Amino acid sequence: MQILQSFSDAVTELADEVGSSVVRVRSRRGFGSGVIWTEDGYILTCSHVVGRAAVVEVGLGEGPRLEATVVGHDPHADIALLKVDRTGLKPIEVGDSEAVQVGQLVLALANPFGGNPSTTSGIVTTAKAPLGWGGVEDVIVTDAPLNPGYSGGPLVNVSGKMIGLNVAYANSRGISIPINSVRDTINALISEGKVRIAHLGIGTDPVNLPNPLTSQTNLPQGMGLMIFEVEPDSPAKKAGLVVGDILVSFAKSPIASHNDLCRLLRKDIIGKPTEVGIIRAEKLVKLTITPGEDRNQ
Numbered sequence: 001m002q003i004l005q006s007f008s009d010a011v012t013e014l015a016d017e018v019g020s021s022v023v024r025v026r027s028r029r030g031f032g033s034g035v036i037w038t039e040d041g042y043i044l045t046c047s048h049v050v051g052r053a054a055v056v057e058v059g060l061g062e063g064p065r066l067e068a069t070v071v072g073h074d075p076h077a078d079i080a081l082l083k084v085d086r087t088g089l090k091p092i093e094v095g096d097s098e099a100v101q102v103g104q105l106v107l108a109l110a111n112p113f114g115g116n117p118s119t120t121s122g123i124v125t126t127a128k129a130p131l132g133w134g135g136v137e138d139v140i141v142t143d144a145p146l147n148p149g150y151s152g153g154p155l156v157n158v159s160g161k162m163i164g165l166n167v168a169y170a171n172s173r174g175i176s177i178p179i180n181s182v183r184d185t186i187n188a189l190i191s192e193g194k195v196r197i198a199h200l201g202i203g204t205d206p207v208n209l210p211n212p213l214t215s216q217t218n219l220p221q222g223m224g225l226m227i228f229e230v231e232p233d234s235p236a237k238k239a240g241l242v243v244g245d246i247l248v249s250f251a252k253s254p255i256a257s258h259n260d261l262c263r264l265l266r267k268d269i270i271g272k273p274t275e276v277g278i279i280r281a282e283k284l285v286k287l288t289i290t291p292g293e294d295r296n297q
Contacts, residue, residue: 019117021092022109024059033110033153036089043082045152047073050080059114072189081189095161097178100127112149120145140164140176198265198291201234217284221256224248239289249277
């Protein structure tokens with residue numbers, strides 16, 4: 001009984017300590033949560049909570065409701081950065097998502113309604129799930145329930161350090177972006193106000209590749225991306241890609257899904273000639289494309 005009481009007290013203390021760094025975020029899209037990132041007013045949340053708004057409302061616990069400017073966001077990775085005109089805030093402690101292990105206890109926190117934050121608990125079921133959330137290669141999966149409004153809140157370890165940003169709840173599992181990936185995005189948003197993403201100018205749909213075709217072309221994957229649109233005067237058009245081609249590799253990496261391509265387009269390849277592999281008339285063809293920059297973020 002004493003052990004259970006000690007455990008309960010520890011969880012309560014942890015939730016109270018971390019909760020002071022979790023805020024309410026409201027936009028025209030609805031409501032969610034946010035995390036105080038710096039003492040001078042930078043706040044982290046999810047891009048889908050903010051939408052295309054330039055200004056949103058942030059509630060600091062039971063304190064004032066403040067107007068927050070959207071510094072920038074990366075919709076591909078579902079990360080947004082806000083700024084309020086306030087100092088003396090309590091930033092969350094940040095951990096290392098590379099150290100996350102299956103089975104470790106975690107807390108998910110949120111504050112979608114203002115006032116006192118709420119929390120759920122669980123364990124890490126997969127430390128690096130190759131689900132591909134937008135441009136993020138791997139995500140953290142837990143069995144901690146993420147209720148409505150938990151998007152944009154932190155996933156923390158038993159030391160109270162943030163190891164992930166909660167973004168979705170699907171199939172009774174919580175999905176969180178590893179904090180190491182979040183940190184890289186935030187640094188780009190603070191310095192440039194955006195994350196630079198390469199642009200090819202194509203529309204694609206995933207398709208299965210028949211076994212005889214993969215054997216004939218020595219492809220390691222069983223899927224590719226069928227091109228159904230090529231934008232005029234785009235990098236793809238200039239490279240010679242046409243509707244009906246099946247994209248199977250980019251920068252010498254296999255492409256089997258949209259997430260595979262998104263992950264590679266986040267790298268520093270804008271303006272650099274890059275090899276693409278396509279299936280055309282049942283043959284593997286290699287072309288060179290020079291990606292532009294996505295101006296529609």
